[in-house]
Amino acid sequence: MSAFTRTYRNWKHGRKFAKKGKGCRFVGRDIEVDGHVELGDYCRLRDRIMLRTRRKGRIILGDRCILSWNVVIEASELVQMGRRSGLAENCVVRDGTHLMYGTKECILYTPHIIKPVIIGEEVWVGSGAYISYGVTIGDGAVIGAHSVVTKDIGPYEVWAGVPARYLAHRTDDVPPQKLAEAQELIAKYGIREDRRASE
Numbered sequence: 709m710s711a712f713t714r715t716y717r718n719w720k721h722g723r724k725f726a727k728k729g730k731g732c733r734f735v736g737r738d739i740e741v742d743g744h745v746e747l748g749d750y751c752r753l754r755d756r757i758m759l760r761t762r763r764k765g766r767i768i769l770g771d772r773c774i775l776s777w778n779v780v781i782e783a784s785e786l787v788q789m790g791r792r793s794g795l796a797e798n799c800v801v802r803d804g805t806h807l808m809y810g811t812k813e814c815i816l817y818t819p820h821i822i823k824p825v826i827i828g829e830e831v832w833v834g835s836g837a838y839i840s841y842g843v844t845i846g847d848g849a850v851i852g853a854h855s856v857v858t859k860d861i862g863p864y865e866v867w868a869g870v871p872a873r874y875l876a877h878r879t880d881d882v883p884p885q886k887l888a889e890a891q892e893l894i895a896k897y898g899i900r901e902d903r904r905a906s907e
Contacts, residue, residue, distance in 0.1 A: 714733075717734045717735070717736075717737065718732070718733065718734055720734075721734035721739045721741075721753070722734065724739070724741035724745075725741060725745050725746065725747050726744045726745060726746055727746040727747065728746075728747045729747055729748045729749035729750065729751065729771065730749050730750070731749055731750040732747050732749070732750065732751045732752070732753075733750075733751075733752045733753070734753050735752065735753065735754045735755065736753060736754045736755025736756060736757060736777070737755060738755055738756050738757075739753055739755070739756075739757045739759075740757065740758045740759065740760070741759045741760075742758075742759070742760040742761065743759075743760060743761030743762065743765060743766075743767075743783075744761050744764075744765065744766045744767070745759045745761065745766075745767040745768075745769075746766070746767070746768045746769065747769050747773075748769055748770045748771035748772070748773065748791060749771045749772065750771060750772045751769055751771070751772060751773045751774070751775075752772075752773075752774050752775070753774075753775045754775060754776050754777045754779075754797075755777050755778075756777055756778045757775050757777075757778070757779050757780075758779075758780045758781070758782075759781050760780075760781070760782050760783075761782070761783045761784070762782075762783070762784045763784055764785075765782075765783035765784045765785055765786065765787075765803070766783060766785075766786050766787075766788075767781050767783045767786075767787045767788075768786070768787075768788045768789070769788075769789045770788075770789055770790045770791035770792075770793070770829065771791040771792070772791055772792045773789050773791070773792070773793050773794065774793075774794035774795070775794070775795050776794070776795060776796050776797040776799075776835075777797040777798070778797055778798045779795050779797070779798070779799050779800075779801075780799075780800045780801070780802075781795075781800075781801045781802075782801070782802045782803070782804070783802075783803050783804075783825075784803055784804045784820065784822045785803050785804070785822050785823070785824050786803060786824040786825070786826075787801055787802075787803050787824070787825045787827075788824070788825070788826050788827065789827040789831070790827060790828045790829035790830070790831065790847065791829050791830070792829060792830045793827055793828070793829060793830060793831040793832070793833075794831075794832055794833065795833045795837075796832075796833060796834050796835040796836075796837075796853070797835050797836070798835055798836040799833050799835070799836065799837050799838070799839070800837075800838045800839070801825055801827075801838075801839040802825070802839070802840065802841060803822060803823060803824055803825045803841045803842075804820045804821060804822040804823070804841050805820065805821055805840070805841055806818050806819075806820060806821070807819050807820070807821055821841060822841065823841045823842030824842070825839055825840075825841065825842070825843050825844075826843075826844045826845070827839070827845045828844075828845055828846050828847035828848070828849065828863065829847045829848070830847055830848050831845050831846075831847065831848065831849050831850070831851075832849075832850045832851070833851040834850075834851055834852050834853035834854070834855065834868075835853040835854065836853055836854040837851050837852070837853065837854060837855045837856070837857065837872075838855070838856045838857065839851075839857045840856070840857060840858045843857050843858065843859065843860060843861070844860045844861070845857070845860070845861045846860075846861055846862045846863030846864070846865065847863045847864070848863055848864040848878060849861045849862070849863065849864060849865050849866070849867070850865075850866045850867075850878065851867055851868065851872065852866070852867065852868025852869070852872070852875075853868075854870070855867060855868050855869055855870065855871075855872040856869075856870045856871050856872055857871075857872045858871050858872070859871075859872070861874075864877055864878040864879055864880075865877055865878070866878060
Protein backbone atom coordinates (compact mmCIF):
# COMPACT_ATOMS: atom_id res chain seq x y z
CA MET A 709 0.00 0.00 0.00
CA SER A 710 1.39 3.38 -0.95
CA ALA A 711 1.89 6.14 1.62
CA PHE A 712 -0.78 8.20 -0.14
CA THR A 713 -3.34 5.35 0.03
CA ARG A 714 -2.53 4.73 3.69
CA THR A 715 -2.91 8.41 4.56
CA TYR A 716 -6.15 8.70 2.60
CA ARG A 717 -7.73 5.63 4.23
CA ASN A 718 -6.71 6.77 7.71
CA TRP A 719 -8.32 10.16 7.03
CA LYS A 720 -11.44 8.74 5.35
CA HIS A 721 -12.23 6.06 7.94
CA GLY A 722 -11.02 8.01 10.96
CA ARG A 723 -13.82 10.54 10.49
CA LYS A 724 -16.49 7.85 11.01
CA PHE A 725 -15.83 7.27 14.71
CA ALA A 726 -17.32 9.07 17.73
CA LYS A 727 -13.85 8.97 19.26
CA LYS A 728 -10.56 7.86 17.73
CA GLY A 729 -7.27 7.58 19.59
CA LYS A 730 -3.87 8.37 18.14
CA GLY A 731 -2.03 6.12 15.71
CA CYS A 732 -5.05 4.09 14.53
CA ARG A 733 -4.57 2.32 11.19
CA PHE A 734 -7.28 1.39 8.71
CA VAL A 735 -5.83 -1.13 6.30
CA GLY A 736 -9.07 -1.94 4.51
CA ARG A 737 -11.01 0.09 1.99
CA ASP A 738 -14.45 -1.07 3.19
CA ILE A 739 -15.10 -0.24 6.87
CA GLU A 740 -18.72 0.48 7.78
CA VAL A 741 -19.38 2.42 10.98
CA ASP A 742 -22.99 3.12 11.92
CA GLY A 743 -23.63 4.74 15.29
CA HIS A 744 -21.47 5.36 18.36
CA VAL A 745 -18.10 3.61 18.05
CA GLU A 746 -14.97 4.57 20.02
CA LEU A 747 -11.39 3.51 19.30
CA GLY A 748 -8.48 3.68 21.71
CA ASP A 749 -4.91 4.40 20.62
CA TYR A 750 -3.14 2.36 17.92
CA CYS A 751 -6.10 0.19 16.90
CA ARG A 752 -5.77 -1.68 13.61
CA LEU A 753 -8.76 -2.49 11.40
CA ARG A 754 -8.57 -4.57 8.24
CA ASP A 755 -11.13 -4.84 5.40
CA ARG A 756 -14.89 -5.49 5.15
CA ILE A 757 -15.63 -4.65 8.78
CA MET A 758 -19.10 -3.67 10.03
CA LEU A 759 -19.49 -1.84 13.35
CA ARG A 760 -23.13 -1.02 13.97
CA THR A 761 -25.06 0.30 16.97
CA ARG A 762 -28.76 0.75 17.54
CA ARG A 763 -30.57 3.23 19.76
CA LYS A 764 -28.14 4.25 22.54
CA GLY A 765 -25.79 1.32 21.90
CA ARG A 766 -22.02 1.78 22.07
CA ILE A 767 -19.02 -0.14 20.78
CA ILE A 768 -15.81 0.66 22.65
CA LEU A 769 -12.43 -0.74 21.63
CA GLY A 770 -9.47 -0.24 23.95
CA ASP A 771 -5.90 0.63 22.98
CA ARG A 772 -4.27 -1.56 20.31
CA CYS A 773 -7.27 -3.70 19.51
CA ILE A 774 -7.17 -5.61 16.24
CA LEU A 775 -10.12 -6.44 13.98
CA SER A 776 -9.33 -8.70 11.03
CA TRP A 777 -11.27 -9.20 7.79
CA ASN A 778 -15.07 -9.57 7.75
CA VAL A 779 -15.60 -8.82 11.45
CA VAL A 780 -19.14 -7.80 12.49
CA ILE A 781 -19.88 -6.13 15.84
CA GLU A 782 -23.43 -5.04 16.69
CA ALA A 783 -24.50 -3.31 19.89
CA SER A 784 -27.88 -2.21 21.16
CA GLU A 785 -26.42 -1.48 24.60
CA LEU A 786 -22.66 -2.16 24.86
CA VAL A 787 -19.90 -4.23 23.31
CA GLN A 788 -16.56 -3.44 24.90
CA MET A 789 -13.09 -4.85 24.15
CA GLY A 790 -10.14 -4.31 26.47
CA ARG A 791 -6.70 -3.25 25.30
CA ARG A 792 -4.62 -5.51 23.07
CA SER A 793 -7.53 -7.83 22.30
CA GLY A 794 -8.18 -9.15 18.82
CA LEU A 795 -10.88 -10.69 16.68
CA ALA A 796 -9.65 -12.86 13.81
CA GLU A 797 -11.37 -12.95 10.43
CA ASN A 798 -15.12 -13.65 10.13
CA CYS A 799 -15.90 -13.16 13.84
CA VAL A 800 -19.32 -11.91 14.94
CA VAL A 801 -20.08 -10.21 18.28
CA ARG A 802 -23.67 -9.22 19.19
CA ASP A 803 -25.14 -8.01 22.46
CA GLY A 804 -28.70 -8.91 21.49
CA THR A 805 -30.96 -11.45 19.83
CA HIS A 806 -34.65 -12.07 19.26
CA LEU A 807 -36.76 -13.78 21.91
CA MET A 808 -37.48 -17.30 20.61
CA TYR A 809 -38.64 -19.29 23.64
CA GLY A 810 -42.09 -19.08 25.25
CA THR A 811 -43.91 -17.94 22.13
CA LYS A 812 -44.96 -19.30 18.75
CA GLU A 813 -44.76 -15.89 17.11
CA CYS A 814 -42.34 -15.23 14.28
CA ILE A 815 -38.99 -14.08 15.69
CA LEU A 816 -39.16 -10.98 13.49
CA TYR A 817 -41.90 -9.65 15.78
CA THR A 818 -40.73 -10.79 19.20
CA PRO A 819 -38.85 -8.53 21.66
CA HIS A 820 -35.08 -8.32 21.68
CA ILE A 821 -33.01 -9.74 24.52
CA ILE A 822 -30.17 -7.27 25.08
CA LYS A 823 -27.26 -7.82 27.48
CA PRO A 824 -23.76 -6.23 27.23
CA VAL A 825 -20.75 -8.14 25.96
CA ILE A 826 -17.49 -7.43 27.77
CA ILE A 827 -14.23 -8.78 26.33
CA GLY A 828 -11.27 -8.32 28.65
CA GLU A 829 -7.69 -7.28 27.95
CA GLU A 830 -5.32 -9.34 25.79
CA VAL A 831 -8.06 -11.73 24.64
CA TRP A 832 -7.67 -13.58 21.34
CA VAL A 833 -10.77 -14.79 19.47
CA GLY A 834 -10.11 -17.28 16.65
CA SER A 835 -11.48 -17.17 13.11
CA GLY A 836 -15.21 -17.49 12.59
CA ALA A 837 -16.17 -17.38 16.27
CA TYR A 838 -19.54 -16.05 17.44
CA ILE A 839 -19.77 -14.20 20.77
CA SER A 840 -23.35 -14.12 22.04
CA TYR A 841 -25.18 -11.56 24.17
CA GLY A 842 -24.48 -11.21 27.90
CA VAL A 843 -21.03 -12.85 27.76
CA THR A 844 -18.02 -11.66 29.76
CA ILE A 845 -14.60 -12.93 28.68
CA GLY A 846 -11.77 -12.59 31.19
CA ASP A 847 -8.33 -11.11 30.53
CA GLY A 848 -5.93 -13.25 28.53
CA ALA A 849 -8.53 -15.81 27.43
CA VAL A 850 -8.30 -17.59 24.07
CA ILE A 851 -11.33 -18.68 22.04
CA GLY A 852 -10.85 -21.39 19.40
CA ALA A 853 -11.80 -20.94 15.75
CA HIS A 854 -15.49 -21.35 14.82
CA SER A 855 -16.60 -21.46 18.45
CA VAL A 856 -20.00 -20.27 19.67
CA VAL A 857 -19.56 -18.56 23.04
CA THR A 858 -22.71 -18.44 25.16
CA LYS A 859 -21.22 -18.51 28.69
CA ASP A 860 -18.80 -16.37 30.67
CA ILE A 861 -15.11 -17.29 30.32
CA GLY A 862 -12.57 -16.82 33.09
CA PRO A 863 -9.17 -15.13 32.81
CA TYR A 864 -6.52 -17.07 30.85
CA GLU A 865 -8.91 -19.89 30.02
CA VAL A 866 -8.96 -21.63 26.63
CA TRP A 867 -12.40 -22.45 25.25
CA ALA A 868 -13.53 -23.97 21.94
CA GLY A 869 -16.45 -25.78 20.34
CA VAL A 870 -20.12 -25.39 19.50
CA PRO A 871 -21.22 -24.46 22.05
CA ALA A 872 -17.81 -23.43 23.42
CA ARG A 873 -16.59 -25.35 26.47
CA TYR A 874 -13.60 -25.10 28.77
CA LEU A 875 -10.49 -26.90 27.48
CA ALA A 876 -7.59 -25.72 29.62
CA HIS A 877 -5.94 -22.87 31.47
CA ARG A 878 -3.05 -21.09 29.78
CA THR A 879 -0.71 -21.27 32.81
CA ASP A 880 -2.23 -23.57 35.47
CA ASP A 881 -1.78 -27.36 35.26
CA VAL A 882 -0.19 -27.24 31.80
CA PRO A 883 0.73 -30.79 30.65
CA PRO A 884 4.51 -31.40 30.91
CA GLN A 885 4.88 -31.89 27.15
CA LYS A 886 3.16 -28.59 26.36
CA LEU A 887 5.12 -26.78 29.07
CA ALA A 888 8.42 -28.09 27.67
CA GLU A 889 7.39 -27.00 24.16
CA ALA A 890 6.50 -23.52 25.41
CA GLN A 891 9.75 -23.13 27.34
CA GLU A 892 11.76 -24.25 24.30
CA LEU A 893 10.05 -21.71 22.02
CA ILE A 894 10.46 -18.90 24.55
CA ALA A 895 14.16 -19.78 25.00
CA LYS A 896 14.65 -19.79 21.22
CA TYR A 897 12.63 -16.71 20.24
CA GLY A 898 12.01 -14.84 23.49
CA ILE A 899 9.03 -12.64 24.24
CA ARG A 900 8.82 -9.61 22.00
CA GLU A 901 9.05 -6.25 23.73
CA ASP A 902 6.07 -3.95 23.60
CA ARG A 903 7.25 -1.09 21.39
CA ARG A 904 4.61 1.26 22.75
CA ALA A 905 4.72 0.33 26.44
CA SER A 906 5.91 3.77 27.48
CA GLU A 907 3.35 5.70 25.42
